[in-house]
Amino acid sequence: MDKLRIGIIGLGWFGEIHAETIMGVPNLELAALCTRTEDRLTALGEKFGVEKLYRDYHDMLADPEIDAVSICTMWDQHTEPAIAALKAGKHVFLEKPIASTVEDANKIIAASKGAKGILFIGHIVRFNPRYRMAKQAIAEGRIGKVVALSSRRNIPAAWTPTILNKIGPIVGDAIHDTDIMLWLTGDKIVSAYAQTVDVRGLKHPDIGQTMFRFAGGATATLETVWCMPTQTPFDIDERMSIIGTEGIIHVQDTFPPLGIVDANKLHSPDITYWPMFDGVRGGALREEFNYFTSCALSGSTPKIGVPEDAAAALQATLAAEESARTGNVVRIG
Missing domain, CATH: 3.40.50.720 (NAD(P)-binding Rossmann-like Domain)
Structure with missing residues (x-):
């Protein structure tokens, strides 16, 4: 075939x-x-x-x-x-x-x-070349042991009213950064603490701020704001810093990789995840489907999009949501 x-x-x-x-x-x-x-x-x-x-x-x-x-x-x-x-x-x-x-x-x-x-889980950020390069640098030992991570994944309010009636920002979006942090560290998350802010009175809060502790001692903070002002000139403000004992990596996938000024405002559309060219999507999502197809046709077990990894990210973000509801640090066994 x-x-x-x-x-x-x-x-x-x-x-x-x-x-x-x-x-x-x-x-x-x-x-x-x-x-x-x-x-x-x-x-x-x-x-x-x-x-x-x-x-x-x-x-x-x-x-x-x-x-x-x-x-x-x-x-x-x-x-x-x-x-x-x-x-x-x-x-x-x-x-x-x-x-x-x-x-x-x-x-x-x-x-x-x-x-x-095969079963493949679509954690698309692993196919973003910036994070893949960060993973490679860490694997080569270039920044030593990872001791702290921080991320930002914020999007305009216009995108989210319908979504927030189905899923909150921590599980909905911070799960991307959670998965990447688990991947970059090769470690387990052992505790979660989070706070949320309800801005618009929807089913789920608009803002989630999360902190994780890893088994190896590293800490992480994750910011997810789903209510940036409508006039925000970019579709996503996505960043991550990885601090090691011997170096630092900073990932940025936000304004201004591409700026388009029209009669309305300055736009900075997605050029990473699923940009449209001549009616067909490219970017990380196409790379993800290429990988899935290659594994399926060759009978290979995927090494990216592994279900157990996806379950670990889900468990951590659900623990963070529980922490936000209760005000307590949630331990992950």
């Missing part, structure tokens, strides 16, 4: 971005789409020229011509389709967070053991 036929389960905004990305991956064929919303299914079927359209993912999984699935449902709806897809022998690209509870994450991991297909 030299091409993987993939279907997408869940066609919200990110499911559509997945489809736009898959169209640019040579060894992937977008073969099927699935959502319960009939008009959305019809519209995206027409947009991408996909004939196999399903309203029930079980019907998609029963199709022997589908080799793999991308699951882009909400995080609390990951468990059943992921397990069903693994049992059906499909390769599974599961968006982060792996699940909404550690228990469900463990169920998904258990289902992947001995499964015919």
Whole structure:
């Protein structure tokens, strides 16, 4: 087999971005789409020229011509389709967070053991070349032992009202930095403390400030603000500092890598994660799909997007959310 036929389960905004990305991956064929919303299914079927359209993912999984699935449902709806897809022998690209509870994450991991297909968790930041370069420098010993980390991942308020009624900023976004910090240190998080700020009265607070302690003694602080002013000229303010005993690494993926001034304001659009060129997405998301496809076609077990790593990041961020609710430091056993 030299091409993987993939279907997408869940066609919200990110499911559509997945489809736009898959169209640019040579060894992937977008073969099927699935959502319960009939008009959305019809519209995206027409947009991408996909004939196999399903309203029930079980019907998609029963199709022997589908080799793999991308699951882009909400995080609390990951468990059943992921397990069903693994049992059906499909390769599974599961968006982060792996699940909404550690228990469900463990169920998904258990289902992947001995499964015919691979299970890959879409922690996209690992495919950002800046963090990959940081990982390489740390592995080479260039900054010594990591003793402190700090991150910022802030986005404009206009993006988030709908999202904040589904997921909060710590699990929704700080989980990216949590995963990267676990990856860079190769360590475990043993405690979490967090505070949140409710600005707009939505289901989840707009701001999360988190602190982690690692087993090896390092500490980390994570800032996640989902209510930057609407006139903010960039889509994301993303930064990380890694301080070692012998050096420092600073990662910045924010304004001004690209500035576009039009009649309204200065814009600095994403050029890293899923930039659009001629109707097809590129960037880190395409690299992620390239990696997933390569692993699936070669029968290799992924070394990035490992389910156990994703579960560890989920456990830490859920502990941080518990800390914010209770005001207590939460120990992670």
